[in-house]
Amino acid sequence: MSEIIVVTSGKGGVGKTTTTANLGTGLASFGHKVVLVDADIGLRNLDVVMGLENRIVYDITDVTEGHCRLRQALIKDKRYEGLFLLPAAQTKDKTAVSPDQMKKLCADLAQEFEYVLIDCPAGIEQGFRNAIAGAQKAIVVTTPEVAAVRDADRVIGLLEAAELRNPALIINRIRPKMVRHGDMMGIEDIIDILAVDLLGVVPEDEQVVISTNRGEAVVCDERSRSGQAYRNIVRRIKGEAVPMMNLDDSGIFSRLRRIIGLR
Amino acid sequence: MAKELVSIKGTREGLVIFFDPEREFEEIKNNLKHKIEAARGFFRGAKFTLYQGNTALNAEQQVELENICRQYGLVPAPNIRWPVRPAQNGAGERARLVCTQLRSGQQIVHSGNLVLVGDVHPGARIFASGDVVIMGRCRGDVHAGEPDNQKAMVVALDLRPNRLTIAGVAAPAPRKSSPSSLPENGTPQMALLENGKLVIRPYLRPSNG
Numbered sequence: 001m002s003e004i005i006v007v008t009s010g011k012g013g014v015g016k017t018t019t020t021a022n023l024g025t026g027l028a029s030f031g032h033k034v035v036l037v038d039a040d041i042g043l044r045n046l047d048v049v050m051g052l053e054n055r056i057v058y059d060i061t062d063v064t065e066g067h068c069r070l071r072q073a074l075i076k077d078k079r080y081e082g083l084f085l086l087p088a089a090q091t092k093d094k095t096a097v098s099p100d101q102m103k104k105l106c107a108d109l110a111q112e113f114e115y116v117l118i119d120c121p122a123g124i125e126q127g128f129r130n131a132i133a134g135a136q137k138a139i140v141v142t143t144p145e146v147a148a149v150r151d152a153d154r155v156i157g158l159l160e161a162a163e164l165r166n167p168a169l170i171i172n173r174i175r176p177k178m179v180r181h182g183d184m185m186g187i188e189d190i191i192d193i194l195a196v197d198l199l200g201v202v203p204e205d206e207q208v209v210i211s212t213n214r215g216e217a218v219v220c221d222e223r224s225r226s227g228q229a230y231r232n233i234v235r236r237i238k239g240e241a242v243p244m245m246n247l248d249d250s251g252i253f254s255r256l257r258r259i260i261g262l263r
Numbered sequence: 264m265a266k267e268l269v270s271i272k273g274t275r276e277g278l279v280i281f282f283d284p285e286r287e288f289e290e291i292k293n294n295l296k297h298k299i300e301a302a303r304g305f306f307r308g309a310k311f312t313l314y315q316g317n318t319a320l321n322a323e324q325q326v327e328l329e330n331i332c333r334q335y336g337l338v339p340a341p342n343i344r345w346p347v348r349p350a351q352n353g354a355g356e357r358a359r360l361v362c363t364q365l366r367s368g369q370q371i372v373h374s375g376n377l378v379l380v381g382d383v384h385p386g387a388r389i390f391a392s393g394d395v396v397i398m399g400r401c402r403g404d405v406h407a408g409e410p411d412n413q414k415a416m417v418v419a420l421d422l423r424p425n426r427l428t429i430a431g432v433a434a435p436a437p438r439k440s441s442p443s444s445l446p447e448n449g450t451p452q453m454a455l456l457e458n459g460k461l462v463i464r465p466y467l468r469p470s471n472g
Contacts, residue, residue, distance in 0.1 A: 150367055153384050157366030195364050195382065 002110040005117050005237075006039075006135035008159070010151030012122030014143045015172040015202075018212060019230075020119040021049045023139075025217035026234030027115050028083035035074065035084045035113045037105070039131035040121035041096055044088035051078060051215020052085055061089040064101040070108055079220070084113070094126040099133035106134025115237075124158055132159065138167035139199060144174050144185040149193055156196060168199035170233065175204045176247040200233035202226050203247055268294040276343045277310030280332070288324055295328060299335045307336035312343040356393070365389070365403065385425055394418070413456050418466055422452035429454060432461045 007020045017040075024036040038046035041060065047053045058073035063086070070086075077083035086109070089096060109116045120131035132138065138159045142152040152169070159167050171190055178184035191198055205226035211218040219230040225245075232242045268291060270281045282291050299306055311332055313325055320328070329339055358376035365371065365379065367386030376393035387403035389395055395407040397419035408415025408430040415429050427434040434454065451466040 150386060154367040154386065157369045160366075193384070 002114050002116065003137060003237075004106050004110055004135050005115065005137045005139055006120050006132050006164075007117060007139045007141060008120035008128065008131065008155055009122065009141040009148070010124060010155035011142075011148045014141050014148050016122070016141050017045045017049050017119050018208060018218075019139070019141050019170060019172065019202075020046060020117050021212075022217045022219040022227075022230040023234055023237065024083060024115070024117045025050075025077070025080065026219040026230055027117075027237065028077065028080035029220065030234065030238065031082065032114045032238075033082040033112070034080075034115045034117065035086060035109050037086045037109070037116060037118045038088035039097075039102070039118050039127065041088045041127065042090065042093045043121065044090050046119045047075070047085060047087045049212050049215065050085055050217070052087075053215075056087045059087045059089040060105070061092055061096045064097050064105060070105075094121070094130065097130050099130055102130045102133040104134075124155065128155075128158070132162055132164060135164060138164045139170060140167045140194075140196070141170045141172050142190065142194075143172050144179070144190060146185070149185065149190055153194055156194060167196055169194060169196045170199050171201045173204045174201055174247065180248070198244075199236055200229060201244065201247065202229040202233075269298055271298065271306075271311075272345075274343060274345065277312065277340050278306065278337070279312055279314055279343055279345045280328075281314045282320065282328075284320070288320070292328065292331065295331055299332070299337075304336070309337055310340035310343065311337045312339065312341050312345075314345060358394070358396070367403075383419075383424070391415075397422075407454075408456075413459075416453055416455040418451065418453045420451050422454065422463065427454055427461070429456050429461055432456055432459065434461050434463065 007016050007023070009016050020036055024034045028034045036046060036050070037060070038044050039060075040046070047056055052075050055075045058068040060073070062068045063070050063073045074084040074086055077085065106116055106118070118131050118135055121127035140152050140156055140159070142148045156167055169191070171187060174187070175184055179186045187198070187201055203225050205218070205224055207221060207224040208218050208226050211221060218224055218227045219234070221227040229245055232245055235242045268283050268286055272279045272281065280295070313328060333339070356376055358378050359373050360378045360380070361371060362380040364381045365383045365387040367384050370388040370390070371377065371379070372390045374392045377389065377391040378396045378398070379389070380398045382399040383389060383397055383401045383403040383405065385402045389403070389405045390409050391407050392409050392412060393407070394415050395405055395417045397417070399419070400421040401419040401424050403424060404426040405417055405424050406428045407417045411430050413430045417427060417429065424434070452463055453466040454461060454463045
């Protein structure tokens, strides 16, 4: 059984593409066959984050318009055997693909892959409707900001209207120290507002910026906190019950434990 | 459920004792004694009445049963009503029941009364020509009594709306940091019009009469 999951958020810049890249890479690292679909036509990023930009020959519109076979457009990852990317077109816009074409594309990909992850563009217009058309499940990414949470609420409403019930929430870029001081919304606050299930929490981490710029996924970085958070989320997607990571690492013992690599 | 020989039901006014009319009177008598004894004085001092509908008991038998109850310290009170009537007359008004989280960008437009089981998130809107009852938190926009029903009211378990109007009358603007015109967190609140002004006050249950 394959799963077709859309990663969405409403608001831009909260980490949809980074999340898609890391979850996909993480799933592939467990030996699963995974394809990442960049649905952000005209503003493609996923290929850059994956470090696969220079390998693009065909893109998603070439497939939907029949210029090439699906196989030809899929780009194999540098690191993992079972990981592929279907890049977006850069010279076209969101109207280049229709929801029906996306449905068919997702169904075709599901024949061959265990996980189909769709990177949704920001906004709630045609690009969003295309991206969710073929999905069976949804992951909503938000950051602990009022605007991002508000947009996530709107998107969850639209997902439910499109029969994508019970989306799972990822809270990205949280800063435990700011939460402790009451300067940032906490996990409970966000869950309380959105009333959805929490899939995971990813702490703010400079390592993400470094990895992203290098075209590597931080999920492969054994030592980074965000990488650990992404690995936990990946295992939850696989169906394992993984307890939430303790983000409060202010204590001397947890810091020590980290230094000697126990976490 | 099999029909019981004797069953005792509690109401707000007192106990109502039912008998199965198809059984022998002796059986009923013994069972009643047994029941009250089994309660070990729990019923002592309680008001009671014998259910008058669908019984085949004659007046003599009724008195006999009443006396049994008296022996155990129960107090007869013939004016206990059964079935329990609602405190007010009339069958109440119809309302539409909606069970959902009303999220940002979603709205309900309804002509009549509305009961929402769920929260109204910021950015969500409700328009109703009658009352609006929210079994949850209200953070969005609520417009009750549209367009000119002055008797409409809004009730919520936690009423902190972004905008609130009744019959087009808006809530007073909240004061700066601690909006004293807005209710405290967590207690049920109701909003209604008094002399053409919108007031919000704690929602108290109607008295038990």
